[in-house]
Amino acid sequence: MKNITYLFLLLNCMACNNSHKEVRQPNILWISHEDLGPIYGAYGDDYANTPILDQLAEKSIRFTQVFSNAPICAPARSTLITGIYASSLGTQHLRSDIPVPEQMKILPEVMREAGYYTSNNVKTDYNFSYEGRWDESSKEAHWRNRPDGKPFFSVFNFMITHEGPTNALRPSDTSGLKNFHDPKKANLPPHLPDSPKMREIWAHMYDLLSVFDQQVGELLGQLEEDGLLEETIVFVFSDHGHGLPGHKRWLDNAGLQVPFLLHVPEKYKNLVGNIAAPESDRLVSFVDFAPTTLALAGVSVPEIMEGVNFLAEEERKYVFGYRDRADDVYEVSRSVFDGRHLYIRHFMPHLPYYQNALIFNKGGSYAEINRLREVGDLPEATRKMFTPKPVEILYDLKTDPLEQHNLANDPKFKNKIAELADKLDGWMIENRDTGLLSEGLMIQQASVNNASVYEVSRAYPEADFKVILNVAKMVGKIKDVSQVMPYLESEIDAVRFWGLVGIDAYEGEIDAIFSQLYGMLSDEAPAVAIKAAEILIKREENKLAYKVLGEMLLLADEVQVLQAAISVRQLGAKANPLIPLIKEEVFPKYSGDIWGRYRSWSYPMFIGMALDQAQINCGLDIPVKK
Template sequence: MRILLPFFLLAALIFFSCNSESQKDLPPPNILWISTEDIDPAWGGYGDEYAATPNIDGLAADGFIFTRASANSPICAPARSTLITGMYATSLGTQHLRSDVPLPNDLKILPEILREHGYYTSNNVKTDYNFSAEGRWDDSSKDAHWRNRKEGQPFFSVVNFMITHEGPTNNDDPESVKKDLKLRHDPAKAPIPPYFPDTPKMREIIAHAYDLISIFDQGVGELVQQLKDDGLYDNTIIFVFSDHGFGLPRHKRWLTNSGLHIPLVLHVPEKYRHLVSNLETQQVDDLVGFVDFAPTVLGLAGIAPSSYMEGNNFLGPNAVKNQYNFGFRSRADDCHEMSRSVSDGRYLYIRHYLPQLPYIQNAIIFTQGKQAMEEIYRARNEKTLPNHMEQYFHPKMTIELYDLEEDPYELNNLAMKPEHQERIGLFQKELDQWMVKHRDSGMLNESEYMLRAKGSSVYEILRDDTQFDPEKTLEAMNLVGQIDGASTLKRMQDQDPLVRYWGLIALEYAGLNSSLLIQELENMLDDPSPINAIQSAKMLIQIKEDPKAYQTLGKYLQAEEETTVLHAAIALRLLEEKAQPLIPLVVDEIYPKYAGEVWGRYKSWSYPMFIGMALDQARINCGEEIRVRN
């Protein structure tokens, strides 16, 4: 008996059979990353009616718009480290801004893997990975371009735009950077979030930020036109994204959704749509993070991800849907921090492990040359600053929880609501498991792990059970925010220096002041771990301006290891006017070692810069007049 197939089914089988054969003959796709700095999802395709982004919106119109993409970190270097490795920066010790961290010799980043499989790799021009990028690209320079490859060679190219960075955004001469922009945004119509003072100056800043986004959009249009001129547009998958939120207070550096949430538009030519077969609608609500970008690009190129990559491929038939996006905030400039977050897309949970440090610290990075901060300070002095922003000048709550659907501006912290305690417990459990699984380097102070990593790498020492017990350390960390003086004092006598460190932090946040505590602090001035001695000295000086504590802090300000000096300098800055006895030492012996021409004062863009910034602010706190030219 002969079975006749319906015509449409027969046609479909023929089509898919032929299409399957043609897919096998397709060359690997070219992949272009177009990244910009410091912007929210402020593009027309995201429904932002104030934005003027026709080129990006054109790509989105026949492509895909991701609504829940995350940078994993709200500041560039750790975000970019995560992006290019497919590993959380916290797994590598690269979660600070900025640093120079040794990596395992056999760890290869995304462009290196693609090169091994025949791709030409170019990066124009920013790296900022917190480790050396030398030799990892075919070309990483201001002249890097896919046009420099061999004829017919597939390429992976990254073009980084800096026009939207917080520097231009806070420029006091905005006309110089947008002189060729014809269409300007009207400040009167600028969207002002409720945590900003609604003033003419703030409206000008927001309008200027949107003007810079329009300049970036023009750059996207020029790159797309170059692809078309080269006959490559229909062979190139394009990612357009930002490296974290706006270069403004409450965005960049904040572990809120406003700091982590990024725009991401994906253009996929028709011939390569089978590589993104899991995407069924233009709007994609899946949770994706920077940690997922590298394994996803490898998947598009038909290459298996490296075993050490921690992200998931979010495109194609083998795509993995994330249940959570994780985030981290550590030291930025000379402002030490240790916060972690987890989001399921609806709720964002944040756990602070140094809650005694406010979001806005008394530091150069928040006081020198930033128009937005100057406007916030002006409003604060006039008592017109919105209360939500005022909170950021004070110690943090240990826990924050926000409903991003009901409260998109994250104004209402739900952490104390009884009905959310079960949810908080679940999020904390997920966060604990994530930190332990990935051996979060934030459990160790930066000074501690850099000393331990000499001759090795941070990644390797984090995975050495003789050097690091993450479960035990995390147990001590979770005491921060609890009022349990006896238990915490016991931690200060533990054999593990990490447990002792977190005992100190918990007691500092609790604000306890007893003779027993003072005795323990005096004993720990001789702690073999420098960061414990530094922290003990700072706490003793705050309590009673102890002479030996000043000697201890002065000793570590003169240490050879730069990260140790940095954290001693941060402690000095946090002492405010009580730093005075050490200022002569700073001026005569310490500061000259780190002085240079960066910003007119510092020796380099890495540790010496941040040491210098902390020392400068300490001198300002004690009455000196210093102006940093940034």
């Protein structure tokens, strides 16, 4: 790589070199990395050592209000590459294989039709097939492989900052650094315990950011070598918050806010004429990246895209977020942010964020939290991760940037909560949020109708979707089980499902609806029957419910099996009657070489993880990866 100081001198004087040149379509380069919030030095973090990024920021637009729409990689990346909310496509779960509309063209396909060479190096993780959608997607993919004279859209995804390296503490990952961050100077957030181990992990996370900083310099150096610096618009961003508890997987600002630098060469400054300052506080989210990239290239935005050009004159007033299944941990949470106040609604508030699941029993920061929990030495903010969640949360990020004070019950914020709750409801209905259908139901209906999940959700009349949403909003607020009884007889599968979720969250007596629950064990929708069986086993260890849950574990549809496996895990020691079936018939179908245990990285892994934890809950010694 050529001297990086020279590189930025070149960036600084580009204006004097291009006035006589013909302005052509810009090349566009996305440089993304994993699992870090906005902690570059350019964002005011004195602990960070990011000289390349900081110099780039001086010649770029530094956006301060940019958000992933999901706090975990697959739904975040699905949203990025499609310009469509993952919750609209059904791609909001981690990890899955979702039927998408045949007519849908993702960003590289539209760019390719406009004459661009498109390359991706190398991560996809879209929750649908990427085959045929790029000119090249591989470890060797590079703009240098394009035909002469073609403009390019290239993506480079750097994984060094992923939660894996962050928590593994491997010296080999940072062997190229000369200076390391001092753990004693680490400034931990309140929700992480202040222990020597956690400080070491936090410092290592910043070391990995320094490695990424070097990688950015190498890539920019390649642009310089090719004479393309003044021909290329560069995006630099992370895919969501830090790869640590309370960040990744958590639907809050710590999980959603990301850094974003937009470098626009002088000859293309007219394309960002609405942003005069080197810093912008415009609200931007990942759903907007594809439409904005197309606008920069002078390409029309497909109607199916739900994002907007964030460089246009009209600015967003709200950004939305979603968190659904991650690995074998179910969740349905949604958020809306207005630039100051973050409103979060939990549709499964009875399930803590930090569940009894293998993903939370691995090494690094999770092992340290589990160790401190066993000895009773966790701070209150960490202990909250293990408890049921509030149904509603409101944070004022101006006065409470670390999100420690929930204002949802403060009468002074009644109007703000009503405003944001209404915006969230409207967004979910308008975009037919597939999280309301549940993963099992949406896949079943897509299969029966030979359609995409997107098309299935849009086939619901608005009135029906409003009913589903209203029943889902009852979860955690039910005062008497009689409130739910009418919904258990609904003709709409999703209404029956959410009625059952409400019962699962209800801590009072449910004797009055046992007969309805027995009838629902034979429901035509497996997702409904599975949930009814889970509730009956939790409440009375019902023999017929065990039989039904066992039958569901043997289905051919892996999505339904996954829900059944998660329900079995949720039973704790009460899952014991199912252990022989799991060991002899179910688990062998999903075993393989991934992590030395599972058949693939998708549904079979998560089914296997849920069944492994279920066996551990029943006292078995299972050789799982830590």
